[in-house]
Amino acid sequence: MSQNDILLEVEDLRTVFDTSEGAVRAVDGVDVTVRRGECLGVVGESGSGKSVTFSSVMGLVRAPGRIAGGRIRFDGRDLIGLGPRDMRAIRGRDISMTMQDALTALNPALTVGEQLAEMLNAHDEDLPARGGARRRAIREKSVEMLRLVGIPSPDSRLGQYPHEFSGGMRQRIMIAIALAPGPKLLIADEPTTALDVTIQAQVLELISDIRARLGMSVVLITHDLGVVAEHCDRVMVMYAGQVVEEGATVDVIANPRHPYTRGLLASIPRLSMRGQPIRPIEGQVPNLVGLPPQCRFYSRCPERMDSCLQTVAMRPAGPGRRARCIAIAEEAVA
Amino acid sequence: MTSLTNPLVQVENLSKVYEGRRSLANRLTGVEPFSVRAVNDVSFHVDRGEILGLIGESGCGKSTLGRAVLRLHEPTAGRVLFDGTDVTALSAGALKDMRRRMQIVFQDPYASLNPRSTVADIVGLPLRLHGLAASRSEMRDQVVGILEKVGLNAAHLDRYPHQFSGGQRQRIGIARALISHPEFIVCDEPVSALDVSIQAQIIQLLLELKDEMGLTYLFISHDISVIGYLSNRVAVMYLGEIVEMGPASDVLARPRHPYTQSLMSAVPDVDAPGHHQRVRLTGDLPSPLDPPPGCKFHTRCPLATDACKHAAPVPEEVSPGHRVACHRLHENLSVLETASRAEGC
Structure with missing residues (x-):
């Protein structure tokens, strides 16, 4: 690689x-x-x-x-x-990120079209510099994005607000916004x-x-x-x-x-x-406050041993694999 | 002998309609206020000692049904017989006595416990309401007894709900439901808000308590793996109606309704990813305010024909105790594909 x-x-x-x-x-x-x-x-x-x-x-x-x-x-x-x-x-x-809760991640006071345009305006460098050509290009790209994520009649839905969409549709809109700048x-x-x-x-x-x-x-x-x-x-x-x-x-x-x-x-x-x-x-x-230097899974582990009461590092566990368990190292040595 | 043949709970043609309030504007314009038929003419029974799993997606009416059975929401029509007594006809006082025998565990362990009460007060409340403890010390003993059954102990008595994790709170909710020694529990999504490892702890606890205390559950969930794992029988709900019901092994191994088939195939399978045929559902759940005519599933059904748009299908028995409401039952050939997947059920 x-x-x-x-x-x-x-x-x-x-x-x-x-x-x-x-x-x-x-x-x-x-x-x-x-x-x-x-x-x-x-x-x-x-x-x-x-x-x-x-x-x-x-x-x-x-x-x-x-x-x-x-x-x-x-x-x-x-x-x-x-x-x-x-x-x-x-x-x-x-890098784009979509959040778990689309209803709170989307702005309720802006239409879906406005939120897509905001993203494109900020990040899309292929758009015409200004004026009507830019606005038309943004609208076209927005419709294309909504179509890409499978929203029916995207042209007419650009003017709608997040609350007018179902949960699944809102998640799609958030994905469309995240993907818009490519x-x-x-x-x-x-x-x-x-x-x-x-x-x-x-x-x-x-x-x-x-x-x-x-x-x-x-x-x-x-x-x-x-x-x-x-x-x-x-x-x-x-x-x-x-x-x-x-x-x-x-x-x-x-x-x-x-x-x-x-x-x-x-x-x-x-x-x-x-x-x-x-x-x-x-x-x-x-509790993540003041953890002792030991395997963090120790208290719940059915296979715990005394030797787990030390800092455990990630170690190779097969081709392309790593794991943070002391038992793996001992098994490799044995 | 009668207790073996009579179901503990018998629900007959139960409906629950929520009516909007008639506003001045409605009265002036003559427009009818909205009404939602959340539960529509549902009948089923729960045998003593069994777990009936009720599955469906959000908004299908499964929680409303669970609450209507206990009369936490007053049913609009239909009857609920509990151990032979018509619950829907009981006076308020008689209903209160009956509630000792039928309880509920709620989904949200954060919202369902009073943040200003201690565990002792929360769990002890049913004893006070039903006069089941003669003295404070007897009450305390009973509360400690039930806490120990659900994996907590006397040290937790004087703590408040916010001092517990989600899993522990759900244990408190279970203790409260069980302290009056009920026979029937409606479990309304009791593990949906919990992490996977905690979910498994609570499922295991509910199963152990059922055997130990001789309980009967109506177990409501949107998670087909949970329902499939613990239910004896399964009822599948869509937009206020039961579309398929029968023994769990039968319904899940050989689902006959296209909705059940699509639910089964949509569940990601950790053991055999991508090995099953997707029965694809297009679109979203229709609004319950304006449900489609005919078969309510026809707007998303891959098999729908014109006939489905006009008449509601009548449930038909396909094997003993396994009933399906679908016009296309006999043309539906997806059965074989899904059957191979759920082998071993």
Whole structure:
């Protein structure tokens, strides 16, 4: 894999929220690699740091949060330390992000057409410079975007407000706005969590479809391993602010190496498991304030040992795979 | 013997219509205010000791149905027989006594617990309402007993809801529902707001409590994997009506209604991604304010014909206890494709 294949490379990212109870290390030493054209799934439960990781990439972390360390390289450029002006030029044009809740992410007081035009005005450099030609080009492009995401009679719907659309349609509009400037990377944060399954299937197929057509990369943040299995080339599993496992989706699901990933897979109720007990992961996610230097999954891990009471680093766990579990190293030595 | 043959809950032709208020403008213009038929002529039964899974998408009326069964929302028409007694005909006082025997667990563990009450007060309230504890100390003992059953303990008694995680709050909600020793529980999306690993804990807890306390559940969910995993029988709802109902193994292995087939195929499958045929649904759920005529599913149905637009289909029994309401039942050949997927159910 040449360096040129890599679109986004995050190294040792640390994002901290300063609270009255102490510093919450929401993202603690996270590495991410996104290749050109691939779909990376990011899985984790609430508080795992999956959204904060990518808000950090977008430069959207606000006080009391701050990026305390690490490197973010996008398409050959360092993003940390970039001035607000330069960051604004990249955000939206090169990297776009869609939010979980389309109703609050869209502006209720502007029509869908106005919100698309805003994005195009800010980022599309192929448009005519000014005047009627520019307005016409923006309108044409807006209609084209709505058509691309499958909104019927897009011409007449440009003048409507977000509340006039259903939940699935709003999610499509947000995707249309995010894709309008032709970004190289789309970060989709729980794009279907608020949607019904039949609509979820439509929206996910739409994202896969557009990715193939436009050749962009997608990061799909989700809590649903089923969604990852169907749509992502690679997967990264996060727990309590750290990556605990990553690799090709098929490998990770067929042969999970980290006990947390195994626990997550065993927690999913399946039609085929009727009558057999499911094996939930006991306990709950630890408080991220003042964590001791040990495996963060220790208190819930069914396979814990004394040697887990030390800082555990990510280690190779097979071709193209890494996991943060001490058992893997010992097994390799043995 | 009667308890074995009589269902615990028998719902007959239940409807719930929400009427808009008639405004001055309505009266002047003669326009009828809106009305939503959230539940339309629904009949089913729940046998003693079984779990009936009720599945459908948002807005289909499944929560309204669950509440109408308990008369938390007053039904507009129809009857609910609980252990032979017509609940819809009970006086307020008699209904209160009956409520001891039928309870509900809500979806949102944040909104359903009073933030200003302690766990002891929240869980003990049903005992006070029904006069089930002779003294404060007896009440405390009972509350501690039920807390221990749901995985909490006496140390939690004087804490407030905000001091608990989502999963623990749901345990408090379950303790409150169970403390009056009910026979029937409506579980209204009890695990939908929870993370995957916590969801599994609560499902396991509900199953254990059911066996231990001899409970009967009406389990409402939009998640077909959850419903499929724990239900004995399944009812599928679309726009206020039950379109398919039957034994879970039968309905999920051989769904016969095109809506059930599309629901089954839309669920992402972690074990066999992309291995199943998509029964594609186009478009969104129609507005319940203005439901389509005829078969309500015809606007999204891949098999719809002209006949479907005019007459509502009558449920037909396709195998013992498995009923389907579809005009195109006998032309629907997608059965085989979905059957191969859900083998082993």
